[in-house]
Amino acid sequence: MGTGSERILIDTGDGSANYVKLVKEVLAREKASIEHILISHGHWDHVGGIPRLRQAFPDVQIWKHLKHSKELDPCSLPYEEILENGTIVSVEGATLRAVLTPGHCSDHVCFILEEEASIFTGDCVLGNGTAVFDDLHQYVGSLRILLREFESSPAEQERRLYPGHGIMIHDGAQRIQEYIYHRQTRENQIVGCLEDSPMKVSDIVDKVYAEKKLNWILLRAAKNNVAQHLLKLKKEAKVKQQETIWSLIKTKSE
Numbered sequence: 147m148g149t150g151s152e153r154i155l156i157d158t159g160d161g162s163a164n165y166v167k168l169v170k171e172v173l174a175r176e177k178a179s180i181e182h183i184l185i186s187h188g189h190w191d192h193v194g195g196i197p198r199l200r201q202a203f204p205d206v207q208i209w210k211h212l213k214h215s216k217e218l219d220p221c222s223l224p225y226e227e228i229l230e231n232g233t234i235v236s237v238e239g240a241t242l243r244a245v246l247t248p249g250h251c252s253d254h255v256c257f258i259l260e261e262e263a264s265i266f267t268g269d270c271v272l273g274n275g276t277a278v279f280d281d282l283h284q285y286v287g288s289l290r291i292l293l294r295e296f297e298s299s300p301a302e303q304e305r306r307l308y309p310g311h312g313i314m315i316h317d318g319a320q321r322i323q324e325y326i327y328h329r330q331t332r333e334n335q336i337v338g339c340l341e342d343s344p345m346k347v348s349d350i351v352d353k354v355y356a357e358k359k360l361n362w363i364l365l366r367a368a369k370n371n372v373a374q375h376l377l378k379l380k381k382e383a384k385v386k387q388q389e390t391i392w393s394l395i396k397t398k399s400e
Contacts, residue, residue, distance in 0.1 A: 147259075149239030152181035156242075156257060156266050157310060158195030161220075166198040179203060182235050184242060185210040185225075186268030186310060187254040188217075196220050209235060211246060213253045229255050242266070245295065249285025250277055256292060263299035264306040264318065265292060271321060273312015276328060278367075282374040283381045286329055293322045329375075336375050337394065340385065344393035347372050 147154040153173065159165040173179060180203045186192055188210070196219050199206065208219065209227040219225055227235075233244040241260040248254055250269045257266040269277055270288055279285040296305050296319040307318035315321045332354070339350045351368050360368055376392050379385040386395050 147240040147242065148178070148237040150237060151178050152237045153178045154182045154184060154235060154237055154240055154242060155180050155199075156184050157186055157192040157268070158183060158199050160191045161194035161196075161198060163198065165195060166202060169199070170202060180206050181237055182206070182227075183208045184229070184235060184244070184255075184257060186256065186266070187211075187251050188213060189251065189269070192268070192310065193220055209233070209244075211244070211253050211255045245291060247288035247291060249279045249281050249283075249288045251280050252284075254288070256288075258295060259308075262306070263296070263303035264308060265295065266308045266310075267292070268310045271307055271309055271315070271318075271325060273307075273309040273315060275312075276325065279374060281377075282329070283378040286326065286378070289322055289326050289329075293319060293326070296322070332371065333375050333379070336372060337379070337384070340392060340394045344388075344391045346390050347376070347392070350376075350392075 147156065153176070155169070169180075180199070183196075183199065183206055185208065196208065200221055207226045209229050210217075210219075210225045211229040212225065217225070229244045231244065231246040235242050235244075239261070243258040243260055245256045245258060246254075247256045247270045254268055254270060256268055256270055258264075259266065270285075270292065271277060299305065305318045307315040307321060309315065335354045336350055339345055339353050347369055350372050351365070354372065355368050376385060376387070380387060384395055385392055
């Protein structure tokens with residue numbers, strides 16, 4: 147990222163030697179070096195390349211939003227710089243602003259490319275399919291934060307998404323809206339189940355996914371998704387849990 151002799155790299159891959167070799171070849175061709183590495187989150191496929199890149203670029207500054215104050219990188223070294231909401235890192239031709247976007251995991255950060263109002267989304271929004279999440283309540287909130295970033299940007303700017311996995315997305319706002327709609331549709335289905343009667347997670351899965359033939363891997367994912375939706379609704383005081391049974395919280399008007 148950038149146009150001058152100093153560049154910014156977002157994430158480091160999983161440590162593949164071929165990846166680092168390719169990065170070095172591109173930089174040699176551009177007559178540039180890496181000044182900053184910005185980490186979107188701490189999953190291995192995003193931080194695993196840090197040891198090789200530290201070896202190749204010993205003066206590089208690595209930025210991350212920490213899970214806790216004593217978090218270390220895969221080299222057991224402290225991160226040089228800490229990302230917080232609004233942190234700006236810039237080189238010639240590229241200005242990146244950090245936006246905290248927890249949900250996929252607690253330390254997730256996206257980066258706004260100010261020159262074109264596009265967003266590097268890490269694993270918050272993917273190029274293909276939908277993302278997984280540790281906390282759906284936070285995740286949906288983060289999607290809405292990204293959507294507001296586009297809504298506040300000048301209309302003539304690009305508004306692309308550059309995901310950590312998959313293809314670039316030209317209409318970033320539409321993709322984010324699709325993600326939000328997908329989650330809201332699933333939530334409506336779950337609430338609809340509980341309107342009939344209190345249920346276990348497995349009962350809700352059987353009803354919501356009745357038309358799908360799920361193998362055991364997809365069934366496990368479906369149960370996790372339903373459970374995450376229920377936890378979100380619980381945080382919003384819309385459902386309650388008694389042991390393994392979930393039910394709607396009725397309002398006074400009902």
